Amino acid sequence: MNDVTDADPPPHPTQALDDTVHQRHRLGILTITAEAERVEFTYLRDMLHLTGGNLSRHLAVLEEAGLIETTKGYEGRRPRTWIAITAAGRSALAAELGALEELVRRHRRSTDI
Amino acid sequence: MAEFAHDRETGHPEQLLADLTRMRGAVRRDRQASAFPLLLFGVLTLASVPLYLDPVGPDALRASYGNSPLAGLGGDLLRHSAAIGWYWLVALIAGYLGTLEWYRRHALKVGVQTRTRKYLIAGILGVLGGLALGPVLNFLATGTAATVSDIVTSVFRPIFALLYLGLIPILVIAAGLLVLARLERSRLLALTGGVLIVLLALAPVYVNTAPFGDDFPSVGYLPTVLLPALVLLVAGVVAVLRARRARP
Numbered sequence: 001m002n003d004v005t006d007a008d009p010p011p012h013p014t015q016a017l018d019d020t021v022h023q024r025h026r027l028g029i030l031t032i033t034a035e036a037e038r039v040e041f042t043y044l045r046d047m048l049h050l051t052g053g054n055l056s057r058h059l060a061v062l063e064e065a066g067l068i069e070t071t072k073g074y075e076g077r078r079p080r081t082w083i084a085i086t087a088a089g090r091s092a093l094a095a096e097l098g099a100l101e102e103l104v105r106r107h108r109r110s111t112d113i
Numbered sequence: 114m115a116e117f118a119h120d121r122e123t124g125h126p127e128q129l130l131a132d133l134t135r136m137r138g139a140v141r142r143d144r145q146a147s148a149f150p151l152l153l154f155g156v157l158t159l160a161s162v163p164l165y166l167d168p169v170g171p172d173a174l175r176a177s178y179g180n181s182p183l184a185g186l187g188g189d190l191l192r193h194s195a196a197i198g199w200y201w202l203v204a205l206i207a208g209y210l211g212t213l214e215w216y217r218r219h220a221l222k223v224g225v226q227t228r229t230r231k232y233l234i235a236g237i238l239g240v241l242g243g244l245a246l247g248p249v250l251n252f253l254a255t256g257t258a259a260t261v262s263d264i265v266t267s268v269f270r271p272i273f274a275l276l277y278l279g280l281i282p283i284l285v286i287a288a289g290l291l292v293l294a295r296l297e298r299s300r301l302l303a304l305t306g307g308v309l310i311v312l313l314a315l316a317p318v319y320v321n322t323a324p325f326g327d328d329f330p331s332v333g334y335l336p337t338v339l340l341p342a343l344v345l346l347v348a349g350v351v352a353v354l355r356a357r358r359a360r361p
Contacts, residue, residue: 024129031133035140036225043143043224047136075221082226097133100126107126 020065021096025050026058030093033068033085041081059083067092141298142359144227146219148352150212150293151305154286155345157204158338164200165279165338167192170329185247186240186285190277191334201282202240209236209289227296235292239285247276274317278334283313283341301355305348312340 021027028048033039045055062068067089071082085093169192180187180195186205187198213229220226250273253265266273275281287309294302316337325333 027129027133028136031136032140032225035137036144037228038220038226039140040224047139080221097130100130103126104130 021092026062030089033083034093038082038084143223144225145297147299147302148349148356149215151345151349151352153211154208155342155349157208158342161200162335162338164193164197165334166331167334168331185244186282188277188279191279197279205240205282205285232292235289239288243281243285280316308344309341
């Protein structure tokens with residue numbers, strides 16, 4: 001009997017990268033929102049050095065994918081938009097970070113040889 | 114605020130992970146607002162100190178005051194137990210609600226909100242638990258079979274001591290700070306909560322071994338609340354200084 005199994009090799013970590021999440025600004029949005037209950041639009045805009053329009057487009061992609069939720073309201077006369085990460089967003093972020101870490105590990109192993 | 118390396122498109126994963134870690138740290142710094150609860154509970158604890166003036170030492174036999182259950186946080190040993198109980202009931206509720214309001218305002222100012230639900234739960238459980246602790250432990254210690262009573266008395270001896278000395282409210286504050294430390298990822302809050310618990314553990318030892326003999330001074334119990342108040346105030350000042358230093 002042949003001891004060697006014909007099992008497929010483990011998939012390369014890049015296959016675990018999700019295009020929706022992997023874009024660096026969207027990854028930044030998820031990372032920031034994962035650290036708080038909710039985050040204001042202007043805080044994200046300043047932190048990521050994006051224009052309002054650009055940030056809105058990234059938020060729309062993430063919201064469409066069900067990874068964040070936005071709430072619009074007023075604080076006094078000032079309009080506020082708050083962004084909160086969803087459970088699916090947390091899972092997607094954890095998977096993305098896991099894949100990135102695995103990539104780094106592989107890269108280190110390959111350069112050590 | 115930390116800068117996100119926006120000028121580098123999909124860079125090396127290691128660099129990207131480092132950027133994200135730096136960003137996470139910046140968000141944590143921005144949402145930290147622990148100076149207020151530390152100073153608020155420090156002032157509330159300091160204000161309670163006169164209530165702990167009592168010229169009768171712990172060895173004196175005292176009849177139960179039969180205080181209202183709502184004043185249970187004050188214990189049943191000190192002369193002003195009822196006043197201590199009522200004071201802390203109001204002070205703890207005000208302190209917890211004040212802290213929650215402070216975090217809400219801080220979120221509006223900075224743009225990033227800390228999750229405070231667990232802190233609110235800690236406050237509710239702390240106050241209700243503190244009120245229920247006396248009746249429950251007293252029932253278990255006196256109204257049950259001798260073996261149960263003996264076990265409860267020996268296992269919960271430190272809690273009984275804190276209960277009688279009216280120090281359960283400090284324990285409720287310490288528990289809240291530890292929950293807040295977890296939510297804020299703050300070492301200062303964790304350290305402060307830890308120091309308060311150590312002081313509480315030492316309080317009954319101090320009261321029972323203080324070298325006052327038969328002349329127990331009226332200020333004899335004060336260190337049990339004065340030291341926690343000072344710890345909270347010093348930690349609050351440190352938090353203010355750190356927040357000022359972190360401000361761009």
